[in-house]
Amino acid sequence: MRNSTRYIMSVGELKRKDNSISFRNEKGNFYIPIESTKEIYCLNEVSINTKLLDFISRAGITIHFFNYYGHYSGSFYPKEQLISGKLTINQAKTYTEKREIIAKSIVQGIADNIYEVLYHYYKHDKKDVKLTLDWIKQDIPRYLENENINIKQILSVEGELWQRFYSCFKYFLPETFVFNKRVKRPPDNPMNALISFGNSILYSKTVSQIYNTHLNQSISFLHEPSEGRFSLSLDLCEVFKPVIVYKTIFELVNNRKIQVGKHFDKELNYCLLNSAGKKIFIEAIEKRFESVFYHSRLKRKVSYKTAIKLDGYKLIKFIMEDKEFRPFSIKEMV
Incomplete structure (x- = not known):
């Protein structure tokens, strides 16, 4: 089974591109397959926008953010469905x-x-x-x-x-x-x-x-x-x-x-x-x-x-x- 976790280690911009996720840095554009992705780890400075957040929320993808020292800063995850x-x-x-x-x-x-x-x-x-x-x-x-x-x-x-x-x-x-x-x-x-x-x-x-x-x-x-x-x-x-x-x-x-x-x-x-x-x-x-x-x-x-x-x-x-x-x-x- 393919690993569903993606790590971003460089400075760049994460955004929605049509029906996919695109990460752009100084080396160019890289696409993240949405069908097989469940988590994205941002280990550097990454820019995002609400258009992307709405898109990944509907796709059930969680994004975790880390600071300069490698410590966990916080997460964005889809609206909770499993509430009791x-x-x-x-x-x-x-x-x-x-x-x-x-x-x-x-x-x-x-x-x-x-x-x-x-x-x-x-x-x-x-x-x-x-x-x-x-x-x-x-x-x-x-x-x-x-x-x-x-x-x-x-x-x-x-x-x-x-x-x-x-x-x-x-x-x-x-x-x-x-x-x-x-x-x-x-x-x-x-x-x-x-x-x-x-x-x-x-x-x-x-x-x-x-x-x-x-x-x-x-x-x-x-x-x-x-x-x-x-x-x-x-x-x-x-x-x-x-x-x-x-x-x-x-x-x-x-x-x-x-x-x-x-x-x-x-x-x-x-x-x-x-x-x-x-x-x-x-x-x-x-x-x-x-x-x-x-x-x-x-x-x-x-x-x-x-x-x-x-x-x-x-x-x-x-x-x-x-x-x-x-x-x-x-x-x-x-």
Whole structure:
């Protein structure tokens, strides 16, 4: 199946041309096939007009915009068709009454997937990660099984989980990609640049997948619901970060497809992927999104991109039918 995502990496103008989409830059006109396009990512300064927006809205195409630093700025997507007042009311009720249950499930899901990623390196003689593996296996469930744990404590557990994950990078990555702490805005070294760019792509992909459900994007459970962002997308993308973003990064770095001397622009206090680096990273992460696995519950093959939407459906089942919410597990492939 042809990839339905298009990336625009240069400055230019995006407009409607007859019954097609045209992108014009200094090199000329390029046409984007509307029939096979579902998402357009604008990674540079791109001019658009309302004529184009009306056209892509009727075609069901979403446009995501990113700023200079590669961070997600916002999306334009077609008028929502999948609106359910009943679900929205119950989603809000679930937030007030059962927020901690969902938040704990998400953090446990993050832990399970981080465990599987690190265990891969443990099996390949990186025994120094064992301390973190044992902590995830023994302590995370103990923390989360506490019925009196509140949302701040759950977020604290999540924060420590990510920090322990980062501390393991030095055991299986080249020294040039090891970092001391997570810095987001702007990223200050090559690893932070890769993580920020990958997380932004995953987040926007999650926005698109939730759009295809009846869920309300603004009502979240792990992250605090906030004005000006789709906080539910932040929730659902978390368990996929180890599987999609970090596995992509580790493979590109360890196979020397991404190199510090070739693929980054460094300024006084920040570090960004250059155009060549972005192209390599985008190709790799899109390949991962579109790769398929056998879903043990559905008894058929699905892509990792579809798995994000399936987690949305699981959440709906919890909200409407009180069925257990267990996010995607790379070990169980459900």
